[in-house]
Amino acid sequence: MKHWKRWQWVLFWVLAVTGGTAVVLLAYAYWPATPNLNHLTNLGEQYNVQILRDQWGVPHVFGQTDADTAFGFGYAHAEDDFLTIQQTLAAARGMLAQIEGPDAAPVDYILHLLRVRELVAERYETDLSPEVRAVLQGYADGLNYYAALHPDKAFPGLYPVSGEDIVAGFVQRTPLFFGLDNTLTNLFKEERQEEISPRTAFFLPGKELNFSAAFSRYTWLAGNAASPIAYGSNAFAVSPARSANGETFLAINSHQPWEGPVAWYEAHLHSEEGWDTVGGTFPGAPLILVGHNRDVGWGFTVNRPDLIDVFVLEINPDNPNQYRFDGEWRDLEVREVPIRVKLLGRLTWTVKQEVLWSVYGPTVRQPHGTYAIRYGSMGDIRHVEAWFRLNKARNFEEWRAAMGMGAIPMFHAVYADKEGNIYYLYNGRIPRRSEHYNWQLYLPGNTSETLWTDYYSIDELPQVLNPTSGFVQSANSTPFIATFDPENPDPADFSPAMGIESRISNRSLRLLELFGADEAITAEDFYAYKYDMFYSTESAVPQWIAQLAAANLPDDPDLRQAVDMLQRWDLQTNPENSEAALFVLMMEAIDRNDLAHFSVDALTNTEIPTETLVAGLTEAVATLKSHFGRLDVPWSEVNRLRRGTVDLGVGGGPDILHAVYGRLEEDGRLRGVAGDSYVLLVTWDAQGNVHSQSIHQYGSATLVEDSPHYADQAALFVAREMKPVWMDEQVIRENLEQAYRPGEERP
Structure with missing residues (x-):
């Protein structure tokens, strides 16, 4: 009995200590951790800048030097979207899993796998100009200053951030836009996903890779652009040769996600050192990515050259850490x-992960093989350098020289300027490869014959400068229809090893149809063409409807009515259209249920089995009958823009020039999630004076729900109206809401 009582006391104290420890751990885990950033509160004294917010809340940042402007911009953007900016910076630091938990671990792993931080540290001082390094540090200090003044919003352990962190974010995210996440996802599947190319002299058509949730948080860094179902973009230009009054027109219309790390943010950046650029940018970017200054303008859309290769290494059977290369x-x-990795609140656990490197580059070891990866722009950190030169270019030669650096590794580019020049470039850091292999398969990793080291120069890429047609366009289609024949690039001039895509989107078809029928384009015409809402009769849509009409349908009167309605449909997605909902919901069901392999942003030349179309239409009918009680529902009642308390009907649709891509919600509506977002239309008049107008799907206050600018542009957006863009300081002040220095309380 005495022994039992003694053990009772021991057990009591063990439980007490254990329970107390648990209480302490829980208290530590969930007690708010506010970082001490007092040492950063004097940064505002080092920069001379003022932020002018116009009546739409758009920041116009006026600094004395470029670095001053970057500081003010970092601060202004943090006011509107601090959480997203911090997430991108945490990813660039390799600490996203520490903040968000296990789902973010692949992001940190890949940062190490690609050696992003080592590369940036090695080349930051040598590969970037002093001017750009000053801009980068200025932007970083703007974020540091905002964090110091709002420590309750700051991620612990993240500050101070530096210019190197900003560059690391570009190096980390850029490969996602050309599909590195898909490549890695496939390497981590249970079985090898591609054959190894034999050494031949011909090419096989490549396969489109499936998306996997394994790297979903990594893909998040690039939004929908990283998905195999990209949501497209538009950019097109008209020269004085085709305009009615000697004007030059440029449409900048990238289709991005409406929320997240690559959602557009509008800004105007001005310094006394010649920086005067307006346009769209992403969280964590210290400059304008697409836009215009007074002299030149440009837009980008996603292209799909073959920029990534996978090599299968031959491993030494006696040493798993050796591979054969050129016989050795x-x-x-x-x-x-x-x-x-965050476990609970502030509690973290450190895990170790193997990362490998071979002569080809990043390497991963799997049960089905050891694979090396090599991609265009690997080893380059000059992305910001090139974009900064675009921002400050004053003519075509300067702008093209910036693109010619090869530091921006992809994108269709469409350019226009005050001199009336227009230009299309199929841009890409495309490797110069041997034509003895099919580079869309996996490659043998045991020979220097597959180790490419050189790239095609800008002069060797598809491009069109000042065509007599007076028109160039890109809507994520092949570069061989950038204008009207015979001035298009010739496919025979380009190696098949470049992997240039051949697809054509409905948006490109419509642009060619609209502009091809109009040889004297006015500003009103240009505006109307941007908001076109038709599917082309040359797209795949009429064929799919014909298949449904000829199908042996189940004995279902609702399904028969639906087919009859689609046969009457005028192929338009205007808000009042009563047939568009059937078609878009049908395609949404096919896509969501993975019933067929197609791209929602390129509804042309795509074969879909009739039984698949019937299955999709059956689900669309059920959705409409269940939630609306009928089939002839006006499109805007289904297609919605939702933001806080705002709930508005909107026209447009998938692969439409007025592009809107929705996600089906429980009430049977499609909530817009991507497509037209920041739209910028630019005009240079016959005298070379620039005027522009823009619209954002929501507003400038990205994450500030109680701001008047959280959704103040939504009503204009759904009405297909735009607001003026102001660049002159006097005009900005005439339309001013607030003027303040970073750190001052906003009036």
Whole structure:
């Protein structure tokens, strides 16, 4: 009995200590951790800048130097979207899993796998000009200053951030836009996803890779652009040769996600050192990515050259850390990297992960093989350098020289300027490869014949400068229809190893139809064409409807009515259209249920089995009958823009020039999530004076729900109306809402 009582006391104290420890751990885990950033509160004294917010809340940042402007811009953007900016910076630091938990661990792993931080540290001082490094640090200090003044919003352990962090974000995210996440996802599947190319002299058509949730948080960094179902973009220009009054027109219309790390943010950046640029940018970017200054303007859309290769290494059976290359065994570089992962509140756990490097580059070891990856722009950190030169270019030669650096590794580019020049470029950091392999398969990784080291120059890429047609366009289609024949690039001039795509979107078809029928384009015409809401009769849509009309349908009167309605449909997606909902919901069901392989932003030349169309239409009928009680529902009652308390009907649709892509919600409506977002239309008059107008799907206050600018542009957006863009300081002050220095309380 005495022994039992003694054990009772021992057990009591063990439980007490254990319970107390648990209480302490829980208190630590959930007690708010506010970082001490007092040492950063004097940064505002080092920069001379003022932020002018116009009546739409758009920041116009006026600094004395470029670095001053960047500081003010970092601060202004943090006011509107601080959480998203911090998430991108945490990812660039390799600490996103520490903040968000296990789902973010692949982001940190890939940062180590690609050696992003080592690359930036090695080349930051040598590869970037002093001017750009000053801009980068100015922007970083703007974020640091905002964090110091709002420590309750700041991520612990993140500050101070530096210019290197900003560059690392570009190096990390850029490969996602050309599909690196898809490549890695497939390498981590249970079985090998591609055959190894034999050494031949011909090419096989490549396969489109499936998206996997394994790297979904990594893909988040680039939004929908990283998905195999990209949501497209438009950019097109008209020269004085085709305009009615000697004007030059440019449409900048990238289709981005409406929320997240690559959602557009509008800004105007001005310094006394010649920076005077307006346009759209992303969280964590210190300059304008698409836009115009007084002399030149440009837009980008996603293209799909083959920029990534996978090599299967031959591993030494006696040493798993060696691989054969040109007849000799070489050592893999093997490291273990620590990844801190949040478990509970502030409690973290550090895991070790193997990362490998071979002569080709980043390497991963899987049960079905060891694979190396090599991609265009690998080893380059000059993205911001090139974009900054675009921002400050004053003529075509300067702008093209910036693109010619090869530091922006992809995108269709459409350019226009005050001199009336227009230009299309199929841009890409495309490797110069041997034509003896099919580079869309996996490659043998044991020979220097597959180790490419050179790239095509800008002069060797598809492009069109000042065509006599007076028109160039890109809507995520092949570069061989950038204008009207015979001035298009010739496919025969380009190696098949470049992997240039051949697809054509409905948006490109409509642009060619609209502008091809109009040889004297007015500003009103240009505006109307941008908001066109038709599917082309040359797209796949009429064929799919014909298949449904000829199908042996189930004995269902609602389904028969639906087919009859689609046969009467005028192929338009205007808000009052009563047939568009059937078609878009049908395609949404096919896509969501993965019933067929197609791209929602390129509804042309795509074969879909009749039974698949019937299955999709059956689900669309059920959705409309269940939630609306009828089939002839006006399109705007289904297609919605929703933001806080705002709920508005909107026209347009998938692969429409007025592009809107929706996600089906429980009430049977499609909530817009991507497509037309920041739209910027630019005009240079016959005298070379620039005027522009823009619209954002929501407003400038990205995450500030109680701001009047959280959704103040939504009503204009759904009405297909735009607001003026102001660049002159006097005019800005005439339309001013607030003027303040960073750190001052906003009036």
